[in-house]
Amino acid sequence: MTAALEPASADELAALLRNRPGRVRLAGSGSRRDRLPPADGAVEVRLHRLAGIQRLDAGDQTCSVEPGLPRERLDAALAEKDLELPCPGGGTLGGLFAHDPLGAGGPGNVAPRSLLLGLEGVLADGTRFRSGARVVKSVAGFDVHKLLVGSDGRLFAATLLHLRLRPRPPAAAWFRRAGLEVAAACRLFQALRAQPVPPAPLQLRRTADGCAVTGRFAGRAAYVGERLRALELPEHTPDPVDHLAAPAGGEVLAGIVLPSRLPDLLPALAGTFVLRGDGRFELAVASPAAADAALPQLAAHGAHARIAAAAPARRGRGTPLDPGAEHLLARLRRALDPDGVLA
């Protein structure tokens, strides 16, 4: 990767791309740099100077923010209005949506894809465009903005994100039950997912010390207290894990799996494992060989995964994609970035 460019506005970014700087790797704060496939020879274009909150409409529970805005700054602004962006994930807002980390906390909870109402963006050739709307509901035009979610910044750059917000719950309490066997942990995890209002976030973790289920009930104070008592869940300090760190010489795989497959799958996998309530997981293994061995196991249980944290050359390998989807994705890349500028 060569030196970074740091545009301070959407106009500057568009002008920069129109000047055809060669291959470009888009980045926010750079916090996810180590999880992307290599982009040799690409210029890193950091969007962290596009960091404004352009609009915060508390009555409509929407806001428009620039992609380089750090999550904690948005959270602070929202807290003053008793609002929140109800999905986990840190770094910049652009990075959060482009890389869509381990998803929302549970069924019925809001996933990042549902919070992105629209955007303003720039194509790789500098063309500026809009998609979606600022309001909470719109079906006008094709939802090109949905392609940002999970794109790793390889289809276009977002310069303004229109986001849906939610009121902060009046009460919340974290819980953690540790020291569980796999089967017991899976049963508790599924029982919690089946709650009328499931905990969010919700995580099942397996480490060398056994399994633990952790999460947060939120809502009216009476409900939160009653749930903890009824399910005999001990309160605990918040300790959600956004990403697993790769052990020395090891790797991390990230993917999705149906939670019902876990009792059979988990005993077949070695390493530290975290599963979110929405089925997204990470698995940290001791070596590249262990990662290669885990991929067919995961595929056999209907999971999809790829190597996320590893030596650059190995990042992005994973279970096979549907050929039709892969074909479509290639066509979309050509449609939006015909010269293959975005790496």
Next chain:
Amino acid sequence: MLRPVSNLERELVRLLGAQRVLADPDSLLAWECDGFTVHRSRPRAVVQPESTAEVQAVLRLLHAGRVPFVPRGAGTCLSGGPTAGERAVVIDLLRMRQVLAIAADDLYAVVQPGVVNLDLTAAVRHLGLHYAPDPSSQSVCTIGGNLAENSGGPHCLKYGTTADHVLGALVVLPDGRLARLGDPAGPRPPGVPDLPGLFCGSEGTFGIATEITVRLCRDPESVRTLLAAFASMRDACRTVSDIVGRGLVPAALEVLDQSTIRAVEASVYRAGYPAGAAAVLLVELDGPESSTAEELEEVRACAAGHAALRIELASDPAERARLWKGRKGAFGAMGRLATDLYVLDGVVPRTRLEEALARIAAIGERHGVVLNNVFHAGDGNLHPNISFDGRDADQTARAMAAGNEILQVCVDLGGSITGEHGVGSEKLDHIGMMFSPTDLEVMARVRAAFDPDGLCNPGKALPQRAACAEVAKWPQMVARVLGEGEGPA
């Protein structure tokens, strides 16, 4: 049915059998329009496949002959989406109505596109589950149609629209190729952007989904439905703002205006709404018993604080059904007022509802049209309904002119020309209010990635290519998408 006369029809009969290919002009009458009756056109033929393989075979045949086609569900769309031109073949999906899988533990179902929305909930009710998106036409509209339009409904305020509930789809692309988007485990396998999210709301222009994987929701512990009647629309709107401002997230917040109330009460959908009220507000709260009880008191206080004339709480499921009957039947009730109904679907920021409604009323008066309002107040999604006689050219012209101005008001206030009905053929002239030619060109590029030949529901959702100033660039752009131009494969 008359015998097929062209080679195309003969080939279609060979694929599906004579009973599932309709080509006689009289038998095509039922497919000449959807719920947007202003645009009518009888298709070349209608075919009724029963499987993914049959859809693939039909699309391969049509693709080879460069014949345009239009997928269609129940035909309840309100924007002309499934109305076909004279050259096009309608792919009627109503025979594909099987629920293929129900996974209660993992909270999803796989359905064919012709499954009726409410039938899916009926199929999982015994498991304590339901399918959340609930368009007003849910007793007849199909999941495939909901996917194409990204349909909403009253309960989308809390639970989101169709796109939020679609995990994946098996899609037959316009050339007959298959693509599996998303997965029951999640809409986005790692390394892949949100393709189901993009496909949802593409108005039948990207391909035909033949298997749709949707998220199921647990039934709430308790549901409380409250009706509040007001002497003015202003009081109803301010009550909505108060409820939202208190941090409550009701399952639904619906408003009917005075003329809608009168139409409902004079119809078979009579629900006992107070005829003298200027507006009624329906509020539904769901969730844990202890929470809904507290929230109900807060809602009641909000309504009372804005001088509600009457506050009525549904005491049992029958009462709840009665209160909803009027709302769900509001569009049907308006059928009494005139032969035709133009249902608008604009969205404004919730905080601008009061202003938007005042401006809409003024537009109605200026054009001398009969105008009723029933709307999803919590989402700011307005449904101004203009009753008119489509046989009268002057009435039709005034209805269209009023509709045009109303949509411009929505955009001027920071909103959208459509919240849940789609652009279809109806709003092709309005989409430029929201998007520039460049925005539309980017969308056209995305469409071309799915359908480079422009055969799948042409002339819908986006203006014709000439209108978005793309006619000159189109051949090069398609070549690039297909990989025939420069750029990596």
